[in-house]
Amino acid sequence: MEKVISFRVNDLKLRVKETLQINGVNEEIAECVTNVIIDAEVRGHASHGVGLLPVYLKRVKEGGIKKDITTEWISKFGSIGILDAKGGFGQVAALEAATWCSNMAIENGIAAVGIRNNNHIGMLAAYRKPFQDKGVVGLLLNISGPSVSAPGTIKATLGSNTFCLVTPTSMENEPFVVDLGTGVVAAGKIRNALAHGEQIPKGWLKDKDGKESIHPEDLDKGGSIPLFGQYKGLGVSIIAEVLAGMLGGKTISPYVNKQRKYLNLPMNCSQLFIGISKYAFGLEEMDSFIQGLEDAVLDGYSEPPKDPFFPNQVELNHSLKVKEQGIVLPYQLVKDMGWV
Amino acid sequence: MEKVISFRVNDLKLRVKETLQINGVNEEIAECVTNVIIDAEVRGHASHGVGLLPVYLKRVKEGGIKKDITTEWISKFGSIGILDAKGGFGQVAALEAATWCSNMAIENGIAAVGIRNNNHIGMLAAYRKPFQDKGVVGLLLNISGPSVSAPGTIKATLGSNTFCLVTPTSMENEPFVVDLGTGVVAAGKIRNALAHGEQIPKGWLKDKDGKESIHPEDLDKGGSIPLFGQYKGLGVSIIAEVLAGMLGGKTISPYVNKQRKYLNLPMNCSQLFIGISKYAFGLEEMDSFIQGLEDAVLDGYSEPPKDPFFPNQVELNHSLKVKEQGIVLPYQLVKDMGWV
Numbered sequence: 001m002e003k004v005i006s007f008r009v010n011d012l013k014l015r016v017k018e019t020l021q022i023n024g025v026n027e028e029i030a031e032c033v034t035n036v037i038i039d040a041e042v043r044g045h046a047s048h049g050v051g052l053l054p055v056y057l058k059r060v061k062e063g064g065i066k067k068d069i070t071t072e073w074i075s076k077f078g079s080i081g082i083l084d085a086k087g088g089f090g091q092v093a094a095l096e097a098a099t100w101c102s103n104m105a106i107e108n109g110i111a112a113v114g115i116r117n118n119n120h121i122g123m124l125a126a127y128r129k130p131f132q133d134k135g136v137v138g139l140l141l142n143i144s145g146p147s148v149s150a151p152g153t154i155k156a157t158l159g160s161n162t163f164c165l166v167t168p169t170s171m172e173n174e175p176f177v178v179d180l181g182t183g184v185v186a187a188g189k190i191r192n193a194l195a196h197g198e199q200i201p202k203g204w205l206k207d208k209d210g211k212e213s214i215h216p217e218d219l220d221k222g223g224s225i226p227l228f229g230q231y232k233g234l235g236v237s238i239i240a241e242v243l244a245g246m247l248g249g250k251t252i253s254p255y256v257n258k259q260r261k262y263l264n265l266p267m268n269c270s271q272l273f274i275g276i277s278k279y280a281f282g283l284e285e286m287d288s289f290i291q292g293l294e295d296a297v298l299d300g301y302s303e304p305p306k307d308p309f310f311p312n313q314v315e316l317n318h319s320l321k322v323k324e325q326g327i328v329l330p331y332q333l334v335k336d337m338g339w340v
Numbered sequence: 341m342e343k344v345i346s347f348r349v350n351d352l353k354l355r356v357k358e359t360l361q362i363n364g365v366n367e368e369i370a371e372c373v374t375n376v377i378i379d380a381e382v383r384g385h386a387s388h389g390v391g392l393l394p395v396y397l398k399r400v401k402e403g404g405i406k407k408d409i410t411t412e413w414i415s416k417f418g419s420i421g422i423l424d425a426k427g428g429f430g431q432v433a434a435l436e437a438a439t440w441c442s443n444m445a446i447e448n449g450i451a452a453v454g455i456r457n458n459n460h461i462g463m464l465a466a467y468r469k470p471f472q473d474k475g476v477v478g479l480l481l482n483i484s485g486p487s488v489s490a491p492g493t494i495k496a497t498l499g500s501n502t503f504c505l506v507t508p509t510s511m512e513n514e515p516f517v518v519d520l521g522t523g524v525v526a527a528g529k530i531r532n533a534l535a536h537g538e539q540i541p542k543g544w545l546k547d548k549d550g551k552e553s554i555h556p557e558d559l560d561k562g563g564s565i566p567l568f569g570q571y572k573g574l575g576v577s578i579i580a581e582v583l584a585g586m587l588g589g590k591t592i593s594p595y596v597n598k599q600r601k602y603l604n605l606p607m608n609c610s611q612l613f614i615g616i617s618k619y620a621f622g623l624e625e626m627d628s629f630i631q632g633l634e635d636a637v638l639d640g641y642s643e644p645p646k647d648p649f650f651p652n653q654v655e656l657n658h659s660l661k662v663k664e665q666g667i668v669l670p671y672q673l674v675k676d677m678g679w680v
Contacts, residue, residue: 079419080449080620109420110452110614114621137582146636153640165579167586180575210642224640229569229576235520235651236569236576238633239505242477246507246629247621254636274450274614280420281454281587289586293578296486296594300493300564302550311575 002196003331005340012327013038015339016053023057025067029089036091036126041327044318047188048123050329051195054336055260056089056120062263065089065119071096079104079111087266090121097273098127102134105275114248115271120144120259124164125179131166131275132175137286138166139274141244143251145258145267148183149224151231154210156224159253159269160187161240168278170285176312182237183225190216190225195330220260248272342536343671345680352667353378355679356393363397365407369429376431376466381667384658387528388463390669391535394676395600396429396460402603405429405459411436419444419451427606430461437613438467442474445615454588455611460484460599464504465519471506471615472515477626478506479614481584483591485598485607488523489564491571494550496564499593499609500527501580508618510625516652522577523565530556530565535670560600588612 007015016037020030033056040048059065069088073081081100085093097113104111121127124140131138144159160183167176185204193200194216207213208222219225227233245252249270256269278286294310308314334340347355356377360370373396380388399405409428413421421440425433437453444451461467464480471478484499500523507516525544533540534556547553548562559565567573585592589610596609618626634650648654674680 075622077620078449080617082621108448109418110450112450112616137587139579139583149640150637152645153637154642155640157636157640163575163579165575165582167582178575178578180572182572184572228572232520232522232524232568232573235503235505235518238518239479239503241629241633242505242507242626243479243616246623246626247477247616247618250621250623252629252633252636254632276452276583276587277420278587280417281422281590282415283586283590286582286586289581289592292594293581293592296497296592297490297493300489300495300497302494305492 004328005331005334006326006328008326009038009042009322012041012050015337016050019053019057019337023060023067025060025089029067029092032095033089033091036122039126040123042319042322043123043125043315045123046192047186049327051188051192051333052120052122054333058263059119059259064259064263064265064267066266074116079108081111081113083113083115085115085118087117087119087268090119090269091126093118094121094127094271097271098138098140099130101273101275102130102136102138105136105277106134106279109280110274110276112272112274115273116249117266117268118249118270119267120269121271123179124162125166125177127273128166128175128177132168132173135168135278136275137168137278138164140164140166140271141240141248141273142269142271143240143245143249143253143256144269145256145261146254147187147219147225147258148227148237149206149210150227150234154206154224157254158182158227158237159256160225161237161244161253163236163240167286167290169287169290171287174312174316176286176290176310177315178311182228182233182240184228185225187219187225190219195333244270244272344668345671345674346666346668348666349378349382349662352381352390355677356390359393359397359677363400363407365400365429369407369432372435373429373431376462379466380463382659382662383463383465383655385463386532387526390667391528391532391673392460392462394673398603399459399599404599404603404605404607406606414456419448421451421453423453423455425455425458427457427459427608430459430609431466433458434461434467434611437611438478438480439470441613441615442470442476442478445476445617446474446619449620450614450616452612452614455613456589457606457608458589458610459607460609461611463519464502465506465517467613468506468515468517472508472513475508475618476615477508477618478504480504480506480611481580481588481613482609482611483580483585483589483593483596484609485596485601486594487527487559487565487598488567488577489546489550490567490574494546494564497594498522498567498577499596500565501577501584501593503576503580507626507630509627509630511627514652514656516626516630516650518651522568522573522580524568525565527559527565530559535673584610584612
């Protein structure tokens with residue numbers, strides 16, 4: 001049996017924040033980064049949780065993350081903003097951009113913010129709150145460094161570019177969220193398997209020669225994650241390249257530095273956040289449509305599915321479980337962090 | 341051998357337009373609809389070509405398409421527009437929306453137009469020109485009536501919702517385009533196989549009982565097209581539901597009338613077009629990034645691919661071929677149209 005340790009949510013939050021501060025990160029930034037990491041754990045996305053902390057700390061030490069840098073607005077033209085993250089913690093710029101974007105969308109109906117020269121921002125859904133609070137639909141796009149192989153290729157040449165759609169709801173203070181990467185699986189899930197000493201399912205990974213692999217360690221030995229959905233998936237990924245890469249950051253994913261490979265360099269990844277006010281389109285609430293969508297899909301089953309269909313319910317269930325049982329981490333990770 | 345007939349592009353254009361006019365469509369609308377149909381044929385997407393004409397004509401006759409209706413702007417607030425298509429030909433509203441959207445994007449940096457109560461608009465990429473001409477990135481989204489089965493389901497409950505991204509280029513007057521539906525295949529491709537008397541590949545279609553089918557006629561007998569990319573594909577489809585459906589049209593795809601099933605009713609499908617000025621993000625040209633993307637992907641092959649990688653090149657090649665050899669149509673279709 002693999003050794004694991006469970007933490008209460010608030011205890012873990014304190015540990016993460018304290019660890020960042022011990023490593024020289026100021027309190028405000030540490031709080032922001034911690035919230036994003038803990039949110040991912042609570043929603044059941046360990047791939048974007050505490051497992052990221054060791055690499056963040058290495059990058060702070062080596063200079064890839066400039067721990068005290070302040071973001072700078074390059075321009076604000078109407079409801080278009082360009083924010084320079086200046087190689088700081090990605091979470092700080094992302095939260096600032098999400099807040100501005102949702103504010104401007106309410107004012108003008110629609111807004112977009114490009115974030116340049118950024119680092120890893122974690123789970124995109126972590127920035128849902130400003131959109132939910134204002135009643136703004138948010139489309140959040142990100143490009144990352146090459147980890148994904150396009151259909152027919154054997155090498156990682158594209159990022160596992162990500163899409164997140166935040167649809168504001170009237171209930172429970174949680175929006176309806178879709179959050180997906182364009183690799184068949186998140187790299188973090190492969191790394192999580194590695195941390196837990198597990199093999200991975202077929203189809204998740206190719207090794208450096210382009211052969212199928214079930215060994216998670218092949219990822220960082222020149223391996224690649226296949227793009228999801230074949231050529232249509234490539235089309236989806238290109239949408240992120242154009243919006244988040246070219247517009248958002250004057251770059252594309254092949255030029256982004258992988259955070260584990262170049263510890264001393266900012267990733268220079270980029271994002272584009274688009275906000276559209278529901279009120280500008282005459283909508284007071286969107287819940288009934290979301291319900292209609294779920295009802296329709298459920299109607300397509302021959303037998304009702306055992307598991308909840310939409311990710312929101314899965315995430316809610318996980319967050320309730322976490323409140324009872326705490327967040328479970330691999331022992332080795334906890335040891336590496338000096339928490340035991 | 342299947343019987344086919346080849347037409348020169350301009351000859352076919354005249355035939356299509358004339359046929360629409362004979363059926364009572366005024367010249368301006370006939371011209372617009374014809375351009376969209378011919379454009380699809382020239383780019384090699386017969387699924388969105390002349391094969392649509394018979395159903396359009398039936399719908400005009402039965403009242404599903406109101407042939408002479410004039411669109412009406414419900415509101416224009418800043419750079420948000422809502423256009424009521426009023427059940428007319430979808431192409432007319434779509435072209436009007438694309439033109440307004442790209443104009444407002446240049447003025448304000450970003451713009452969006454929702455189109456409500458619309459009918460089939462054909463190939464989304466057909467509306468690329470206003471975006472290309474202005475230097476605006478266009479994200480065009482559409483929801484259609486239920487033809488797609490969600491993962492794990494056996495029934496068509498969602499539209500083959502479509503995404504089109506238009507990236508303006510400096511060269512050749514043609515933008516870089518990504519255009520994809522969320523079914524594993526376009527319904528039009530299955531209908532095209534039917535028109536040519538061919539079977540279809542495995543994986544394209546489920547019959548009314550949810551069983552895999554290679555018989556194209558099963559599509560209109562309660563069959564369904566599987567969603568592409570499993571649950572990630574579902575996430576992509578939901579993005580279209582929220583943006584094109586809820587915001588664009590105060591609806592969702594399960595409520596859209598299928599054009600062949602309800603000949604006497606407007607589809608009431610909807611679209612959302614988003615335009616973002618490249619200049620607002622400080623870009624004079626985007627070609628170098630597109631080239632960088634293609635170079636990177638090509639670098640991932642063990643051997644250079646025989647076929648062109650990006651769809652633009654495939655479409656360009658097809659349009660050159662069409663200039664030489666004409667547009668090839670099934671004999672039966674030509675006969676049904678009374679052109680032989």
